[in-house]
Amino acid sequence: MKYDVLIFDLDDTLLDFGMTEQNAFRLLFEEYGLPNGLNDYLGTYKAISKILWDDLENGRTTLSELKVERFKRLFIELALEIDPVIFGQKYIENLGKEVHMIEGVEEMFASLKDFRIALLTNGFKDAQHNRVNGSALKNLFEIIITSEETGFQKPQKEIFAYAFEKLQISDPARVLMIGDSLTSDIQGGNNFGIDTCWFNPTRKLNKTDIQPTFEIHTWNKLAEILKKQPITVNA
Template structure:
């Protein structure tokens, strides 16, 4: 069987999301005057963020709500006095800088260049677009399909349609 199109996820497939997230959390907490915050609160953040992403994938909250709610909950749990909207905006800006590729991603895409390549991601539009544009993979994909833009999340069939 010969494939015509190969679909990729972005996070932890082509791009090292853990590295991008660490970069974003560290820089955001540092900007807000708490340089050890990323280390101190990472475990709580991961738990909160995981629950909210599951809720987003189930359609219980929107991506826009998730962006701020994760920090509202984190700040409530740890009694931190930061504006969650401002913190979220800074975090997303730093996350969008995180164009850290997984080892072998460029080489893999080069080997597959005879195929039509596309991305399907549940990530946040401006973050994913920025990360892809900052990377050496910016011109590799015929399409970048982002759940926010098409109105459904993976694994729903609609995003693949």
């Protein structure tokens, strides 16, 4: 192993998306005169959203369709007369204002002085860039790539090919993909032939046939893995 390029996922890897989602929803429902909306509707929304994000990973929908469809289905089920297009756009704007760093991330990045670092996220460009720029992650990444920009999403090979082109690298042995999602980050890295590191802080059981190269539960373990391998930094 001679990794010198580290590609990170963002949501629930570096930033806490659960907290981001809750705050974005709470403020938006309050704006619409539904102060109990978070408690009343979030569970239903998450069930709908999970189906659509699974569809996205499997190529059955697009990000632009998902942006509206999740709220369209929610409001139909709840019999709420709210425009899903406007609501969806406001929700994305709210997401971009929420920054909640996962424990150990800042210390982990402080130890990665000898690596090229990139971000590869299945998400909306404006929200993801705003969250990064509003956090201690600002200026850490050589490049930030979102699925909205590329038209592809993890685990599709095309988004990894896009990242390799932008980073001007061709050797997969130089790259380690790091993220919390087996079906997105780890499967995507495996599909593209690069090593992977599953960030699994809650120690979930892997009930799939997707196998990461490494599994870590705290961020200090990543530094330990990287210290054990010789580093050859190339342009």
